[in-house]
Amino acid sequence: MDHVNxxxxxxxxxxxxxxxGTYHESAGQQARIAGHLVxxxxxxxxxxxxxxxxxxxxxxxxxxxxxxxxxxxxxxxINDLSPEAHQTATDVGANFLCGDxxxxxxxxxxxxxxxxxxxxxxxxxxxxxxxxASALAPGGWLVVSGFGPExxxxxxxxGTAAKAPGLRQPADLAxxxxxxxxxxxxxESLRQMHFASPRKVLEHLRQTGVNGRAxxxxxxxxxxxxxxxxxxxxxxxxxxxxxxxxxxxxxRKRG
Ligand SMILES: C[S@@+](CC[C@H](N)C(=O)[O-])C[C@H]1O[C@@H](n2cnc3c(N)ncnc32)[C@H](O)[C@@H]1O
Numbered sequence: 001m002d003h004v005n006x007x008x009x010x011x012x013x014x015x016x017x018x019x020x021g022t023y024h025e026s027a028g029q030q031a032r033i034a035g036h037l038v039x040x041x042x043x044x045x046x047x048x049x050x051x052x053x054x055x056x057x058x059x060x061x062x063x064x065x066x067x068x069x070x071x072x073x074x075x076x077x078i079n080d081l082s083p084e085a086h087q088t089a090t091d092v093g094a095n096f097l098c099g100d101x102x103x104x105x106x107x108x109x110x111x112x113x114x115x116x117x118x119x120x121x122x123x124x125x126x127x128x129x130x131x132x133a134s135a136l137a138p139g140g141w142l143v144v145s146g147f148g149p150e151x152x153x154x155x156x157x158x159g160t161a162a163k164a165p166g167l168r169q170p171a172d173l174a175x176x177x178x179x180x181x182x183x184x185x186x187x188e189s190l191r192q193m194h195f196a197s198p199r200k201v202l203e204h205l206r207q208t209g210v211n212g213r214a215x216x217x218x219x220x221x222x223x224x225x226x227x228x229x230x231x232x233x234x235x236x237x238x239x240x241x242x243x244x245x246x247x248x249x250x251x252r253k254r255g
Pocket of ligand 1: 017081121
């Protein structure tokens with residue numbers, strides 16, 4: 001991993017660690033995405049039991065809890081960059097693997113690999129998916145969500161530095177694993193949240209830890225310019241908008 005990557009990973013970690021106490025309640029979109037992933041996994045004909053499951057970027061456990069409720073998981077290992085996520089592992093009796101998903105040692109041949117709303121923070125999410133595809137046990141399942149290019153399009157349009165590096169279309173996720181895995185389902189959705197003001201948008205971002213790549217602190221004048229431009233361009237009858245663009249893939253390794 002190069003120096004620039006190490007620095008930005010450390011920034012992402014600090015940002016999620018800071019938001020750990022507020023994330024679970026504030027991340028309504030991510031909670032919905034986790035629920036959707038589990039539903040899609042069941043609808044795709046996944047077995048009820050897995051002997052060795054591995055989850056990346058577990059955070060406060062939106063996906064972890066739903067997986068544990070919907071499936072019987074023999075050994076469960078959950079990973080996160082932020083040490084605070086150890087609590088999630090304790091809550092469900094899982095092993096905790098702390099560190100960057102790209103560099104920690106993965107358990108051998110899991111038969112389920114899951115991740116919700118994390119891969120967009122990786123510089124090359126498709127290389128990561130290819131690595132999962134080759135690590136899976138024969139017949140094993142992959143269930144992963146990320147975000148597409150329309151994620152936070154308002155912020156991108158205004159030119160803030162909060163954009164995640166690994167925004168990918170569902171077709172890119174599928175293309176990454178197509179040789180090794182059978183694609184069971186891919187999809188995306190576009191959703192707009194609305195807030196009373198641009199300041200409330202920033203508060204939402206802070207509470208959900210997603211401002212990890214903002215590089216410079218606000219000054220009075222940059223903040224004023226941001227709030228003016230945001231209100232001018234994105235005010236609707238329901239308030240100012242913020243777009244979410246979740247994408248996902250479910251695939252199975254050939255037996
Ligand atoms: C948006 S949260 C999603 C948490 C949870 N999966 C959910 O659906 O609510 C992203 C999580 O990924 C973690 N994360 C970000 N980059 C990571 C990396 N390179 N390796 C492991 N975890 C990472 C963050 O610490 C954070 O807890």
